[in-house]
Amino acid sequence: MKITWLGQGGFLLESQGQRLCIDPYLSDLVERRQGLTRISSWIPEIADIKAEHYFCTHSHMDHFDPETLPVALEKFPGSKVLGPLSVVGKCAEVGIDGSRVMEVADAYDLGAFKLTLTPAYHSDKASRGVIVEADGIKVYISGDSEYRDSLVADVKKCAGGDLEAVFICINGLFGNMNYEDAARVVKELAPKVVYPMHYGLFAENTIDPQPFVELFAGSAIEAKIMTEGEAFSL
Ligand SMILES: [Zn+2]
Numbered sequence: 402m403k404i405t406w407l408g409q410g411g412f413l414l415e416s417q418g419q420r421l422c423i424d425p426y427l428s429d430l431v432e433r434r435q436g437l438t439r440i441s442s443w444i445p446e447i448a449d450i451k452a453e454h455y456f457c458t459h460s461h462m463d464h465f466d467p468e469t470l471p472v473a474l475e476k477f478p479g480s481k482v483l484g485p486l487s488v489v490g491k492c493a494e495v496g497i498d499g500s501r502v503m504e505v506a507d508a509y510d511l512g513a514f515k516l517t518l519t520p521a522y523h524s525d526k527a528s529r530g531v532i533v534e535a536d537g538i539k540v541y542i543s544g545d546s547e548y549r550d551s552l553v554a555d556v557k558k559c560a561g562g563d564l565e566a567v568f569i570c571i572n573g574l575f576g577n578m579n580y581e582d583a584a585r586v587v588k589e590l591a592p593k594v595v596y597p598m599h600y601g602l603f604a605e606n607t608i609d610p611q612p613f614v615e616l617f618a619g620s621a622i623e624a625k626i627m628t629e630g631e632a633f634s635l
Contacts (some may be wrong), residue, residue, distance in 0.1 A: 402414055402417070402533075402535045402536045402538065402634065402635050403416070403632050403633070403634050404632065404633055404634070404635060405449075405451075405630065405631070405632040405633075406440045406596075406598070406627040406628070406629050406630070406631070407422075407424075407425055407426070407445050407450065407629065407630075408426070408443065408444075408445075408601060408602050408629045409424070409426055409441075409464075409485060409542055409598070409599055409600075409602040410423070410424040410458065410463070410464055410520060410522070410542075410545065410599050411423060411424045411425045411426055411434060411445075411464075411566070412424070412449055412542065413425075413449070413452065414514065414533060414535065415632075416513040416535035416536050417512075417513040417535075417536070419453055419511070419512055419513035419514065420452035420453055420454075420515070421452055421453070421454050421455075421456065421511065421513075421514045421516075421533070422449060422450045422452035422455045422473075422480050422490070422511050423435040423455075423456050423457075423458070423531070423542060424452070424456075424457055424463075424464040424465075424544070424586070425445070425450045425456055425466060425473070425619060426462070426463045426464065426466045426469060426602070427444060427446070427447065427450070427468070427495065428466050428467075428468035428469055428559070430462050430466060430467065430468050431462050431603065432524065432603075432623070435462075437565070437603035437605050437606060438603060438604040438605065439602065439603060440601065440602065440603065440604045440607070441489050441601055442601075442627060442629060443517070443629040443630040445630065447469075447473055447476055449541070449630075450469075450473055451473075451476075451477055451481070452477070452480060452545070453477075453480055453481070453511070453513050454481055454482075454483060454503075455470060455474075455480065455481070455482045455483070455530065455551035456474065456482075456483050456484055456516065457470075457482065457483075457484040457488040457491075458484065458488075458521065458523050458528060458529055458530065458531065458542075458544030458545065459484070459485065459486075459487055459488065459521070459523060459525040459527060459528035459529070459544060459545060460488055460490065460491045460525050460526055460527070460622055461524075461545070463602065463603075464465055464544070464545070465484070465488055465491050467494075467495045467556065467561065468490075468615060470482060470495070470497065470498065471495055471497055474497060474501055475597065480501070481501050481502065481503050482497060482502050482503065483503040483506075483509060483516075484505075484529075485527040485528065485529050485611075486505055486506060486527045487526075487527035487528075489502055489505055491623070491627050492561070495589050500583060500623040506518075508515075513535055514533055514534070514535045515533070515534040515535070515544075515594060516531050516532070516533055516534075517531065517532040517534075517559045517560070517561075518530070518532075519529055519531060519532060519543075519555055519556050520551075520552070520555045521542070521543065521544045521545065521546035522546050522547040522548075522549050522552070522576075523541060523545045523546055523547065523576045523577075524575075524576045525545075527626040528544055528545055528546065528598055529544060530542060530543045530544040530546060530556070531558050531577075532556070532560050532564075533546065533560070536573075536635075538565035538566075538635060539560055539562060539563070539564050540564065540565055540566040540567070540568065540592075540635065541556055541560060541564050541566075541567045541568070541569075541590065541592070542568045542598075543567070543568065543569045543570050543583075543586075543598075543627070544569055544570070545575075545576060545599065546576075546578060547576055547577065547578055548576065548578040548582035548583075548586065549578070550581075552586055553589040553590060554584055556586075557590065560590075563591075563592075564590055564591075564592040564593075564635045565592060565593055565635055566592050566593065566594045566595065566596065566635055567586075567590055567592045567593070567594075567595045567596070568582065568585050568595075568596045568598050569583045569586065569587060569595065569596075569597060569598065570598060570599035571583045571597040571598070571600060571610060571613065572600050572606055572607060572608050573608060573614050574606050575606060579601060580597070580608065580610075580612060580613035580616070581616070583597070583613065584613060584616040584617070587617075587622060588620065591621075592622060593623065594622065594623045594624070594625060594635075595617065595622055595624050595625070596624075596625055596626070596627050597610040597613045597614070597624070597626065598627070601629070610626050611626075626629065
């Protein structure tokens, strides 16, 4: 599975010639509407997020971007959006044709990618995380979530087996767990590798990922910092 971090909670996953894009945010809508200053070093272009499927974990603008998704769907005929109920509602609100929106489900078989939605605890109550299975491995992408004692058990149940990698939010603000809680979750999930995410997009909502990485010193779990736009393989 080839993975490119798009910044914040956004990813492009590639496997067997198929592409799955998660939570793409290309516009500066949050800055214009909410005043959060964009600081990311790389902003993907629409061509960079070409995919057959777009999965949005929830309806907030840094995950469901009303100025990105309709443009991508227009540019890439046949592509579809999937996500929880709040995402389906936003699709209707921004005029996305219902035939381009896949029915709400707890699991999706997209061919190269098998998705199992996990619980997430966020101000958008419909928010979900996701287990993505491709090329014989499983990864967990947390989406936006606060810490809960039940989170580890929830995710383990959805994963139904070993996780190769975890991508977890660490910013500790606006309804997201802090880096110490995120590290506790990851240690209990025991993947081979963890990548911190959901930082570095906005000046007012970011954190240095290094202290999170240092919590894994001497652990069997490798903690790695991603570079936006730089693809890597699992
Ligand atoms: Zn977010």
